[in-house]
Amino acid sequence: MQTKTFLMLFSIIVVLLIDVNDGALAAPKLVAVKEESSKPTIICTAWKTNTDARSKKFFNENKPIISKKLQTIHKIPTTFVPKPSKVATQVVNGFLHHYLVK
16 A cells, blocks of 8 residues: 555656646657748848948958968968958848958
8 A cells, every 4th residue: 555655646746846847857849830931041241342441441450460360370471461352241249341351
């Protein structure tokens, strides 16, 4: 008799714990995902060959950093003067600028 009572009490506790835990111990429920047929999300704009004044100003403000990166990563000589050839922007928490350097 004690074994049946213990088993029943254990089962009730397990069921209550699963219910309180919102089924975390149970198998996950599959949810149908509704696919949207809207336009795809643009991650990065296309390369612009005409760099505007704002992007040129931003490039010139950061030219020492860009030059240092080019020298360390790509082994460019210190006499090289980088000039923006093309620019692309990406909207993330602000703007992310991608430059193609001449």
